[in-house]
Amino acid sequence: MPETGPEGGFGLYVHWPFCAAKCPYCDFNSHVRAEKPDAMAYARALAAELDWVAARMDARPVLNSIFFGGGTPSLMPGEAVALVIAAAQKRFRFADDIEITLEANPTSTDASRFADYATAGVNRVSVGIQALDDADLKALGRWHSVAEARAAFDIARRTFARTSFDLIYARSGQKVADWERELHLALAMGADHLSLYQLTIEDGTPFGVLARAGRLAIPADDDAAAFYDVTQTLTEAAGLPHYEISNHARPGDESRHNLVYWRYGEFIGIGPGAHGRVSFDGALTATVAERLPERWLDRVTKRGEGFAAREAVDRAAQAEEYLVMALRLAEGLDIARYERLAQRRFDPEVIADLAGHGLVEKNGGRLKATPRGRMVLNRLVAELA
Secondary structure, eight states, X not given: OOTTOSTTOXXXXXXXXXXXSOOTTOOSSOBOOSSOOOHHHXXXXXXXXXXXXXXXXXXXXXXXXXXXXXXXXXXXXXXXXXXXXXXXXHXXXXXXXXXXXXXXXXXXXXXXXXXXXXXXTOOXXXXXXXXXXXXXXXXXXXXXXHHHHHHHHHHHHHHOSEEEEEEEESOTTOOHHHHHHHHHHHHTTTOSEEEEEEXXXXXXXXXXXXXXXXXXXXXXXXXXXXXXXXXHHHHHHTTOOEEETTEEEXXXXXXXXXXXXXXXXXXXXXXXXXXEEEEEXXXXXXXXXXXXXXXXXXXXHHHSOOEEEXXXXXXXXXXXXXXXXXXXXXXXXXXXXXXXXXXXXOOHHHHHHHHHTTSEEEETTEEEEOHHHHTTHHHHHHHHO
């Protein structure tokens, strides 16, 4: 592994699993507890698990990014965030332009809390706004109002060099014209980066139960495509083109941490339910942590790590994962890298056929999905793999 890091970069994901309430569309590993968890005990366990992983890695690459996700990381006290960042800095050399992001919920943020995060080393915040319509926020199970969300984001912009926020579109009952008006409002808020996701109904969630009972409907595929087209047109015109299917940024303000995933770099995942891809004993290894926070904490306390599984990723699986991730990017994938991992060449007839249907384009040594191709990405992956 080169000194500067693996292909695609090197990141650290920190999972904070606790939320004040569970949103009905969410299938992430998030948990609501009647009693407030011991934040510093969890922070010390996160640092211990990071130490365990770092001690067993094949090399110590330069760390490009840290991402505190969840759950609701903005429920963490500043000293807990500082402890984890200090543990990372003890184990790894930070890149000069390291990006340290923390996800924040409008209901758990204020100026002093943001100031504590900035002091700890956080330099980028992503605010989970989700909608700029009060009725839809209520339908999504969100506890904040539009006014509270805007106020939280204004504080973030004053405190941090880089900011982002999330919105969900193609919501139940939403029309394309409604989304167009909402997106105009969002673009006027001055974010450097926007994550714009189509609502998906996940099994095991309250929305999934309602959908199966016929009590919740989202726009049909053709209408969802219209939402996507409007999203691309307005963000491009505003100078925040997509660089990944659901993510838009001003040039230079792309999420460096998420690019590690999409460029198929390596990353440590610590905390309950976190996933990682890191090199142990000469093999890229997939790690998955225990999902239940209390069980994870007990295991780390006793063993130094909370992993439920660690498994080597063979080259064929690496090739497929790289294909799936990189085709989401506007820059596409490096053909030579894919063929090196897959130990085979792309079938030129398949690429020619897909290109003839306007689904992919080959530019130098890169293969990219076209706007039409991104709408049928699963088909592209299946045919190319």
